[in-house]
Amino acid sequence: MEKKTVVLYPGVGVGHLAPMLELAKAFLRHGAAVDVAVALVEPPPPVQDPGFSAAVAGAKASNTSVAIHVLPSSPPLPASGLGSDDDGEHVDLLVRMFRFLRAMNAPLRDFLRSLPHVQALVLDMFCGDALDVAAELGLPAYFFFATGAAGLAVFLGLPGMRASMDTGFRELGDAVLSFPGAPPFKASELPEGIADDGEACKAMLRMAARMPEARGILINTFESLEPRAVRALRDGLCVPGRPTPPVYCVGPLVSEGGEKEHESLRWLDAQPDRSVVFLSFGSMGTFPKKQLEEIAIGLENSGQRFLWVVRSPRGAGDRSGEPDDNLDALLPAGFLERTKDTGLVVMSWAPQVDVLRHRAAGAFVTHCGWNSTLEGVAAGLPLLCWPLYAEQTMNKVWIVEEMELGVEMKRSHDEDVVKAEAVEAKVRWVMESDGGRVLRERVAAARDRAAEAVAEGGSSHAGFVEFLKDLETSKGMVNVRVHG
Template sequence: MTTASLHGGKWVPRSPTSVDASSMTRRAMKKNVVLYPSLGVGHLTPMVELAKLFLQHGVAVTVAIPEPPVKAPDFSATVARVAASNPSVAFHVLQAPPQRSGPTTSSEDTPKHHVIQIFDHLGAMNAPLRDFLSSHLSAVDAFVVDMFCVDALDVAAKLKLPAYIFYASAAGDLAVFLNIPSVRANMNMSLEEFRGSVLSVPGAPPFKASELPEILKDTDEAAKPVLRTLQRMPESNGILVNTFESLETRAVRALSDGLCVPDRATPPVYCIGPLVSGGGGENEQNECLRWLDAQPDRSVVFLAFGSLGTFPTKQLEEIAIGLEKSGQRFLWVMRSPRSPDQNVDEPLPEPDLDVLIPDGFLERTKGRGLVIKSWAPQVDVLRHRATGAFVTHCGWNSTLEGIMSGLPLLCWPLYAEQRMNKVFIVEEIKVGVEMRGYDEEMVTAEEVESKVRWVMESEGGRALSERALVVKDRAAQALKEGGSSHAAFVEFLKI
C-alpha cells in the first residue's frame, strides 16, 4: 500500500522523510487489513480504535470511509481531524456514486424511511468499495466491515477476500439480534401482543420486547433491511465484538456455544474490547476540565447523551429542576432540541440557555454546577478524579467509557439498541440503575433528584460505585498481555 495522507478523498504522498520512515515500518509489518465503517461518527470512532489495536499487533491498516449521501462540511472536518490524530493509519474516502433521480421516494411516491435510505446508500457504495479493494488486493490480507455493512460481504466474496464483522456494541445485543429473525419468523401473535410480551432468548435475561429497537417491533418496509442484515451476519468468517468475556459472561457463552443462530453455524466470535478512546491531548485546557479541577474527588454527576441525544424543552426544564433540588454537583452537556421534521444529519444550533432552562437556574447553581453547550471532552471528563457518576444514554461507546472510568451509570436510553444496553448494564453487568420514565412521556424532576441523590449519597449508591471500580479493574486486566481480550485478538490474527 502506498503511504499517503487524505486530501479531497484521494491519496496524496506525504513528505519524503515521512514516506521513508512510514514505508520502512509498513515493510516490517506482515499483514494488511482494510476496515470499512458505516455512516456516522458513532461508527467511525470504534472502528478507529480497532485500527489502533491492529497497529499495536504489527498489522498495517487502511480505513475506507463511505461518503455520506449528503456530504456536509462536518464530514470532511471529522475525517480530517481523525486522520491527523492517527498518522499511522491510512484513511481513504470512497466517493459516492451519483444519485439517481428520486432516491428518497418509494414506488408509492411517499418518502422512504431514513433506515431504508441508509441501507440503499450502503448498497450503492459496494461499487466504489470493489474498485478500491481491487486496486489494492495484492496488499490486503483481510477485510473487516461494520455491523451494518454486511452487503459488503458480497464484494469480499467476489474478490475471494476473508471478511469479518466488527460488532461495536454489546455481546448481549449481538446474542439477541442474531435470534430475532427466527423469533420474528416464528411469531404466532399479533404485533401488538409481541410488543407487550416478555422474550427469553439464549444469551440474555428475560426482557420486555418493548426494549428492542423500535424498528424491530414494526412490520413495515424499514424492518426488512435490518432483519436481512441480522440474518447475513453468520455468513462472515468471524465476528469481532467490542466487549470482554467477564463483562458479559452469559452472552459470550451462548454465542460461543452456537445457541444464538438456530438454523445455521455461528462463525467464531472474538471478544476484543473494551476499545475506547484514550482522551487527553488538546482538551487539557477545556473550560469544564478546569472547573472539575476545583471540585472534590468523585463529587460531580456528569450528564451527556451522545452526538444525537436531544430533549424537548420541557424535559430540559425537568432535568434542571431535579439537579437543582438534588443539591449535588453536576456537569451537564446540553444540546438544542431537534424539531420532529429535522434530519438527524443536520447540525443543531448552540443551545440558548436563557430560553431552554428555568430563570435563575444558572445563578442559583453557580459554583456547584456547570452547563456546557453541545459538546465536552467526554473521556477526559469521565476519567477526571472529580467525576463520581455518569447519566448516560447507554450508547455502547459511552457505556464502555464509563466502565473504563469506574463510574456508576444512571441509565437513560433514547433510541436504537440503547434500551437493550440498559437491560445488560442494570441486570447483567450490575453497574447501573434505571432512570424511570425514559420510555414514557417524561423523566420527572422528582426522578432526576432522587436518582442523583441515591447514587451520590446512599449506601446503595456507594455499593454500586464499588462494583463499578471492580469492573474497571477487570476491563484493564482483559486488555493486558495474557488477558482474555488480548488472547482473543492474538487468536484472531492467526487465521
C-alpha cells in the same frame, strides 16, 4: 516485500467510525504479532454533515499510522427511495442508510481493486451487503460488532424468532422475549426499526441473517462483563440450524482521550474527588425544552455538583442547522446563576473520555450507547441509564439487570418525560445512599477487570491474538489489483 493490508469498513456516522478507529489502533498495538498495514475506508455521509467531515479530519490528524480514506459518492438514489427528511423519523433514516450502503458496494469494490495487497475486509454490523464485494474479490470477511455480546446474541437470534411468529414484534407489546445468552426483556424494548416490522425491520433481519456468513465476528466487549452471552455465542446457541462463526472479544476498545484545555476539565480541576454527576447523551441526544427544564430542576434540587452537556432541541437552531447557544432561553429562568457554584452547563460537546476519567467525576447519566457505556465502565463510574433510541433500551436492560452496573432513570407513566423528582431522587441515591456506595464498588471492580482484559495476558488481548492468527491463515488474495 510490500505489507498486506486489512481494510476496515465502518459504515455511516461518527458512532460507527469511532469504535472502528479504536480497532485500527488495536492492530497497531499488536504490530509485532502480524505484519499488516491497516486502512480505514469510510463511505461519505448520504447527506451533508459538517460533524462527519470534522471527525474524519480529526481522525486523520491524530492517527497518522492509519490510512483513512473517504469513498467517492455513489450514484444518487431515486427520490422515492430516500424516505422522509424529518429528523424524528428514525426508521426512515435506517431504510435510507441500508439503501445507501448497498449503493456504496461499487465504490468500495473499486477502492479494494486499487490496493496492491489486501488480506481481509472487516465490516461494520450494518455493512452486510459488502459481503458480496468480499466474495467477488475472494477476500475473507469479518464483522466488527461495535455493541455488546448480549446485543449480538439477540441480533443473531432475531431472524429465526421472527420467522416463527405470525405477527410483528410491535403487536407483542410488553410480552417478554427470551434469547440464549441475554436476560429476558420486553418486545417493546426492541429497537424501533425492528419492532416496526416494515422495510427497516426486513433490512436489519437480512443483515442479521447474513452475519454468520463471515469468517469471524469481533465484539467490543470483554468476557467477564458479559460471561453468559459470550458462552452462548461460543456454544452455538444463538444461530439455530447453522454454525456460528468464531467470536473474538477484543474490548473495551475506547479512546484514550488526551484533551487538556476544555473549560469543563478546568472546572473539574476545582471540584472534590468523585463529587460530580456528568450528564451527556451522545451526538444525537436532544430533548424538548420541557424535558431540559425538568432535568435542570432535578439537578438543582439534588444539591449535587454536576457537569451537563446540553444540545439544542430539534428545531431550536436557525435554518442553517447551527444550534441555538442561548442556554438561558433553554433552561429555567435564573438556573445558571443559582447553580454557578455547583454546576457547569456546556453547549453541544465536552471531551467525554477525559471527563469520565477525571478524579472529580462521580457518576454518569448516559443514553446507553455502547461506546459511552464502555467508556463509563472503563472509568469506573456508576451509570444512570436514560436510553433514547436504537438499541439503547436493550443496553439499559443489560446494564441494569445483567451487569448490575447502573440504575434506570424512569419516565413518568402518564407522559413521555422524566420528572424533576425522579432526576433528583436517582442522583441523590447514587451519590449519597448505601445502595449507591455498593453500586460504585461494583463498577470499580468492573473497571479493574476491563483494564486486566486488554492488558497483555488478559482475555481480550488473547482474543485479539487469536483473531490475528486466524487472519494469518486466511486465504486472502495476494493481489486484487484487477481491471474490468
